[in-house]
Amino acid sequence: MGASLRKYLVAGLLAWLPLAITIWVLGQILDVVNGVFGSLLAALALLVPESMRQGVLDLRHVPGLGVVILAAGLLLSGVFVANIFGQWLLRQWDRLLSNIPIVKSIYSSVKQVSDTLFSSSGNAFREAVLVQYPHAGSWTIAFVTGSPSGEVACHLPEEHVSVYVPTTPNPTSGFFLIMPRAQIKPLQMSVDEALKYVISMGTVAPMAHADSPCAPAGESPRN
Structure with missing residues (x-):
């Protein structure tokens, strides 16, 4: 009786936990948006x-209005900065903030990271690899963020890549490593x-692609 009860409780937990966490995350995001609004x-x-x-103050109590206005503001901002005048104005804004002490350090760093991550022409976080970490013989999943450059590259005798090793189950924290390309898979x-594989601590394993050497013989290509 006790084993059956525990089995049903676990089954119910597994059924509701993903929805509960999703609602909680969305609630946290809405709280931030509503606070800014x-x-x-x-x-x-x-x-x-x-x-x-x-x-005007009563508009704070209109459900969802902050999200709608934020989405509209982002869309209009994107349309504005996509033209020549908007790009020129954005460069002037960047130049202004880059000349303010303390602010320039934070703004420039965040802008470089965001431009790298979200640029359509960049390679950051577009490739998953296997690396030996934290010691030889122990493997984990990492994401390629680019290649070393400048002074760092001058001290490396062979081709290296920059990788980000996420932690589990929270992939937003992790470690930055520079490794020889020959040592990554x-x-x-x-x-x-x-990411799903990392967050689930290996319990949600993706299927092998049809052209992968790990795919079973005769497996049809994935869509």
Whole structure:
């Protein structure tokens, strides 16, 4: 009786846990968006006539309005900076922030990282590989972030690659390593599949691609 009860409790937990975590993550994101939206409305309320001030502040209580305005703002910003004048204005803004002490260090670093990660022409986080970490004979999944350059590359005698080794189950923290290319093993799985494998601590293993040497004989190509 006790074993059956425990089995049913675990089955129920496995059924509801993914949904509960998804709702919690979305709730955290909405809280951040609503907080930013509320701060903007509070600043806007100071600029409008007093008779309209309460009406502006009441917009904070409209469900989902902050998300809609944020999405619209991102879309309009993307359209604006995609043209010549918007790109020129963005360069002037970057130049201004790059000349402010303390701010320039934070802004420049974040901008370089975001440009590298989200650029359509970049290679960061577009390849999953196997590396020996934290010691020889122990393997883990990593993501290629680029190649060493500048002074670092001058001290390396052979071709190296920069990789990011995520931690489990939280892949947002991890370790940055520079390793010889000959010591890494490329994987044919996608970055999404590799992330699922890392987050699940190896319990959600992606299927081998049809052209992979690990694929069973006669397996049809994956879609």
